[in-house]
Amino acid sequence: MEENTNLSGVELIAKERARQKQELGYDALHDAEHQNQELVWAAVAYALDQKEFFPENWDAKHFKTDGEIYNLTVAGALIAAEIDRLMGIGDTTCPNPSAPTKPFDA
Numbered sequence: 001m002e003e004n005t006n007l008s009g010v011e012l013i014a015k016e017r018a019r020q021k022q023e024l025g026y027d028a029l030h031d032a033e034h035q036n037q038e039l040v041w042a043a044v045a046y047a048l049d050q051k052e053f054f055p056e057n058w059d060a061k062h063f064k065t066d067g068e069i070y071n072l073t074v075a076g077a078l079i080a081a082e083i084d085r086l087m088g089i090g091d092t093t094c095p096n097p098s099a100p101t102k103p104f105d106a
Helices: 007-022 038-049 068-087
Strands: none
Touching: 007 068, 038 068
C-alpha cells in the first residue's frame, strides 16, 4: 500500500472502497451476491491477519496482507461494503425495503 500519511482512517477506508469498486468491479451488484456474511468474514480475516477466517468459497489468492494499516483499511472497506449491501445502497435495481432510512438515531 502506498504511503497515505496525510489521510485519516476514514479517508483511507473510503479510498480503498472506491478502488474496490472502480478497479476490481466490486460494486453493489457484485456485493449483493454475498448474502452469507462473506464480506464480514473477509473483513475479520484482514483485521486479524488470519487467513483461516477468509471465506471458504472465495479464492485464497485474493487474501493479500501488507501490514496492519493496509489490513485494517481493507477490513474497513469490506465492512462498508457489507453495510451498503444490507441497506441496499448503490443498487437501485434491488433496494432493501427493510433498511433503516438513517443508520443512527439523531
